[in-house]
Amino acid sequence: MKLQPNEYARMVQRASPPSAVGRDCLWAFFVGGGICLLGEVLRQFFLRWYDAPMAGTLTSIALIFLSAVCTVAGWYQKLAAKAGAGTLVPITGFANSVVSPAVEFKAEGWVPGTGARIFAIAGPVIAYGTAASAAWGVLYWLLGKVG
Amino acid sequence: MNYLLAFAVGGALCVAGQLLIDYTSLTPARILTGYVVAGVVLSAAGLYRPLADLAGAGATVPLLGFGHLLAQGVRQAVDTCGLPGIFTGGLTAASGGIAASLVFALLGALVGKSRDQN
Amino acid sequence: MVTRKDDTILFDRPPVIAAWAAAGGKKEGEGPLAKAFDLLVQDASFAGEGCANWEQAESLLQQKAAAACLRKGGVSRKEIDLVLAGDLQAQCTASNYALRALGAPYAGVYGACSTMAETLALAACLAAGGMARQLLAMTSSHFCAAERQFRTPLVYGAKRTPTAQWTATAAGACLLRAPGQRGVRVRSVTFGRVQDYAVRDINNMGAAMMPAAASTLLRYFAASGTEPADFDAVFTGDLGAVGSALLGEQMAREGVPLPNHRDCGCLLYDAACQDVQAGGSGAGCSAAVLCAQILPALQRGDLRRVLLVATGALMSQTTFLQGESIPGIAHCVELERGEDA
Numbered sequence: 001m002k003l004q005p006n007e008y009a010r011m012v013q014r015a016s017p018p019s020a021v022g023r024d025c026l027w028a029f030f031v032g033g034g035i036c037l038l039g040e041v042l043r044q045f046f047l048r049w050y051d052a053p054m055a056g057t058l059t060s061i062a063l064i065f066l067s068a069v070c071t072v073a074g075w076y077q078k079l080a081a082k083a084g085a086g087t088l089v090p091i092t093g094f095a096n097s098v099v100s101p102a103v104e105f106k107a108e109g110w111v112p113g114t115g116a117r118i119f120a121i122a123g124p125v126i127a128y129g130t131a132a133s134a135a136w137g138v139l140y141w142l143l144g145k146v147g
Numbered sequence: 148m149n150y151l152l153a154f155a156v157g158g159a160l161c162v163a164g165q166l167l168i169d170y171t172s173l174t175p176a177r178i179l180t181g182y183v184v185a186g187v188v189l190s191a192a193g194l195y196r197p198l199a200d201l202a203g204a205g206a207t208v209p210l211l212g213f214g215h216l217l218a219q220g221v222r223q224a225v226d227t228c229g230l231p232g233i234f235t236g237g238l239t240a241a242s243g244g245i246a247a248s249l250v251f252a253l254l255g256a257l258v259g260k261s262r263d264q265n
Numbered sequence: 266m267v268t269r270k271d272d273t274i275l276f277d278r279p280p281v282i283a284a285w286a287a288a289g290g291k292k293e294g295e296g297p298l299a300k301a302f303d304l305l306v307q308d309a310s311f312a313g314e315g316c317a318n319w320e321q322a323e324s325l326l327q328q329k330a331a332a333a334c335l336r337k338g339g340v341s342r343k344e345i346d347l348v349l350a351g352d353l354q355a356q357c358t359a360s361n362y363a364l365r366a367l368g369a370p371y372a373g374v375y376g377a378c379s380t381m382a383e384t385l386a387l388a389a390c391l392a393a394g395g396m397a398r399q400l401l402a403m404t405s406s407h408f409c410a411a412e413r414q415f416r417t418p419l420v421y422g423a424k425r426t427p428t429a430q431w432t433a434t435a436a437g438a439c440l441l442r443a444p445g446q447r448g449v450r451v452r453s454v455t456f457g458r459v460q461d462y463a464v465r466d467i468n469n470m471g472a473a474m475m476p477a478a479a480s481t482l483l484r485y486f487a488a489s490g491t492e493p494a495d496f497d498a499v500f501t502g503d504l505g506a507v508g509s510a511l512l513g514e515q516m517a518r519e520g521v522p523l524p525n526h527r528d529c530g531c532l533l534y535d536a537a538c539q540d541v542q543a544g545g546s547g548a549g550c551s552a553a554v555l556c557a558q559i560l561p562a563l564q565r566g567d568l569r570r571v572l573l574v575a576t577g578a579l580m581s582q583t584t585f586l587q588g589e590s591i592p593g594i595a596h597c598v599e600l601e602r603g604e605d606a
Contacts, residue, residue, distance in 0.1 A: 001480050002518055005463035012464060012472040015510045017427040017543075019169040024424070028165035029158035032209070036157020039204030040150050056207055056216075057243035063208065064244060068251035071420050072259035080422020081264075081540075085164030087422050088175050089182060089209045090157070095248050096422050097179065102252035103259045104418030107318040114256045118249065121176045121421075125210070126245065129183035130237050133217035136191040137233025141225050168424070172466070175423055261319065261419050263309060263409055265291045 024084050031079065031086030039063055039090075060091050067092035071099040097121035149203055156198065156205035179210055186214020216240045267393060271488035272481075273455040273597075280392035281448030281603060282385075282439045284338030287556035288330040289549075290408070290434030292541075296534045301557035303333045309407065309434045320354055323407035323436075324362040326549075327352070330436035330556075331367060331403055338399075338440040345369040346397035349384040351376060352405050353432075353548055354414065359405050369401070377577030378474075378503050379457070380404040381437055381552040382596040385573075386454035388441045389598070393451075398443050405436035406547030415582060428469040430505045431541035433533055437552025439560070448603055449563045452570075453489060455597040457481040459579065463590045467580075470546055470591070471508025471530070474576035477593035478504060479515045481574055485597050486521060493523050497568045500559060502551035502575030502595070503530035505544035529554035529575075551575040563602045573598045 042062050046055035070076040076096050080087040087093050101120045105113035119126075164182070167173050173181070189195040195215040199206040206212055220240025224232030238245070268275040289302045290309035299305065309322060316322045327350070335342060348367065350360035351374040364371040376383035384402035391397045411432040412419055442448060460480050464473035478501050486492060493499060504512055509528045516523045529551040530544035555573060562568040576595040585591075 001460075001476065001483060001515075003462060003476060003479075003515060008462040008464075008476070011511060011514065012469065012507075015514070016469060016472065016507050019427060021166070021169045024169055025162045025165050028161040032161025032164075033154040033158025033205075036202075036205045036208045037150055037154040039157070039208040040153035043204045043207075044149070059204060059208070060244040061247040064247045065251055068248075068255050071422075072255045074262045074264075074420055077264060077420050077422045081424055083422075084424035085168055085178070086158075086161045088168075088178065089161045089164040091208050091210065091213065091244060093175075093422065094179065094210060094213070094244075095251065096420075097176075098248040099252040099255045100418035100421035102256040103420055104261050104413055106256045107261070110256075114253070118252055121179065122245075122248065124176060124180045125183050125213075126238075128180050129187060129214055129217050129241075132184045132187035132214070133221045133237035134233045136187055136218050137221035137225050137236060139191070140222055141230055141233065144225070259420075261409065261413070263291070264412075264419060 027083045028086035031083035032089055035063070035090040035092055063092050064095040067095035068099045071096045072103060094122060094125065152202045153205035156202035157208055160209040160211060182210040183214040186211035187218045190215040190218035213241060213244065272484050273453050273488040274390060275453040275489065276389065276393045276444070276451065278393065278444035279450035279452050280389045280444050281442050281446050281450055282560060283442045283446060283448035284334050284440040285556040285560045286330050286333035286337055286438050287553040288326050288333065288436045289553055292539065293433060293435050293533060293553065296539060298533060298554065298557045301561060302553070304329055309409070319407055319409040319413060320358055321362065323352065323354065323359040323405055323410045326407065326434070327359055327363040327403060327405035327436045328366050330405065330438040331363065331401060334401065334438035334440050340399060340440065342367055342369055345399055345401055347372065347391065348401040348403070349374050349388050350403045351380040351384060351548065353377065353411050359410070376594060376596065377579055378546055378548050378550065379575040379577030379594050379596050380548040381555055382502065382573055382575030382598050385439060385451070385598050386456060386596050389451040389454055392441045392443050395443065400441045401438055402441060403436065403438035404548040404552045406432050406434070406549035408432045408434045411547060425542050426468045427542055428471070428507050429542045430470055430503065430530060430544050430546035431534065432547035433545045433550040433553060435549030435553035437549065437556040439556065449560055450601045450603050451598060452601045453599040455481055455485045457595040457597070459592045459594050461590055461592040465590050467585050467591070469507060470578045471505035471543055472511060473578050473591035474593035474595065475504055475508045475511040475515065477595040478512055478574050478576050479519070481595040481597050482516070483519055483521065493521060493525060496525060496570050496572055498525045498527050499523055499572045500574065501526065501528045503544065503546040504528050504576060505530040505546065506536060507543050532558065559600070563600055566602060568602070570601045573600060
């Protein structure tokens with residue numbers, strides 16, 4: 001056949017329609033911004049009774065709860081199919097990545113299914129986030145010793 | 148003004164993620180992981196605190212804020228208890244979000260079921 | 266009785282496809298071929314029939330396609346000498362459990378989305394060689410079973426790329442008989458060779474499989490001494506919009522343009538309004554289009570002679586994560602209207 005892999009890569013690139021970046025970004029901006037706006041409303045509400053760190057935590061928990069409800073109802077998936085990173089990047093996207101495998105893999109049992117697969121996406125996030133923060137902790141401790 | 152800033156900054160951070168999806172071959176799981184690690188780095192560099200003060204939930208709700216939370220927690224724990232703080236600080240600060248996700252996920256699995264995307 | 270030219274097996278006395286049936290889900294029932302399906306279900310979970318999970322639901326869909334095919338062929342399952350079947354689930358379990366219920370002799374076949382043409386080709390060889398009188402060739406795919414195995418949980422939120430394809434919830438079954446009987450004739454079959462042109466994007470299967478389709482078609486045309494104009498249509502399996510465009514480009518470069526090319530992935534859904542990105546895919550896609558559109562058209566006489574080139578992507582989740590490129594395969598079946606049909 002008259003075809004080389006490297007020239008085929010160029011053919012594929014030409015033939016593949018690009019993502020509608022402008023439309024994708026508008027969706028991401030308004031949905032993602034909307035979720036953050038809702039977060040700010042919740043945060044101001046909690047600030048009436050709690051200090052800033054606790055109000056922040058309660059905001060996260062409230063958004064995670066809403067995301068869990070929307071995920072189980074199937075709404076989060078439908079919104080994310082349009083909103084892309086607008087639903088991925090906020091904490092609600094993290095919650096969706098925990099709740100969805102928990103629901104999906106119930107068919108394989110509570111421990112090997114739900115329990116194990118619950119961390120499929122959240123696991124790497126927690127592992128690398130924790131590792132990065134520990135590395136920062138070592139650096140910060142050393143800086144304190146020097147300074 | 149608070150609300151407008153939260154909306155604009157949060158939206159902009161999501162647009163950055165969307166550009167990564169559209170222009171690179173990064174999968175959503177890699178973007179989430181990258182955002183948290185980037186949040187730790189930005190917080191360590193002292194850049195995220197001002198953004199969080201300015202935009203409130205606009206900076207803390209995106210996953211960069213999760214990294215910021217981990218880094219801040221470690222910093223405070225190292226201040227109060229020294230070296231062991233590098234292990235205890237991060238997850239302590241982030242425990243609310245992680246525990247809530249896990250508990251609501253199990254409750255979700257209890258009441259919910261897998262559904263077709265039709 | 267059989268002539269072999271290069272990779273193509275030509276049947277001097279062609280075996281026949283005597284009956285066929287297509288089953289599909291809700292989205293397939295909203296597509297352009299809805300009226301031609303033998304069976305459409307609104308709820309492809311079959312929860313009302315006791316299915317506890319998507320894997321068993323796919324198996325039941327395949328069973329229903331098989332039952333409809335046997336009914337249309339007027340035969341009982343005891344009269345089937347051999348069933349050739351496969352699907353996309355790990356270890357082909359949709360077919361395994363379907364055959365647990367059917368109870369006929371069974372050989373499992375894996376060809377990813379090329380399975381319909383692969384089982385059809387193998388069944389035709391066995392029928393032509395007198396090794397079986399009545400065979401069933403069938404396959405299925407289920408959007409939900411594929412999604413949870415290959416991609417993400419169903420309620421996980423993700424945006425699809427424009428080159429991605431939608432796994433069909435569909436099954437197709439064909440009843441083959443030995444030469445000399447009524448039905449659509451299988452004139453020749455060509456088993457493809459694996460082609461890998463270093464495509465790694467798992468969301469662009471059409472591009473990964475196109476070289477296999479082109480390679481098999483070129484070998485078939487050269488061996489059989491035919492050209493595209495000898496056929497009313499050349500159907501590819503599930504290249505989708507991207508793979509179809511690439512196939513047109515490549516065949517033109519080879520000096521064998523394909524003006525009468527149609528793609529099952531583009532026929533099963535209306536891409537403009539069904540939100541399937543580049544089109545349909547999955548083993549059930551070409552199976553359903555074959556049984557709902559191509560075979561009925563050959564029987565009616567709307568088509569007289571066609572090629573079906575079903576394509577498959579032969580990677581796994583493991584090889585994908587290990588960074589391997591995606592090998593493709595394509596098997597070709599030449600179908601002709603029987604004079605007595």
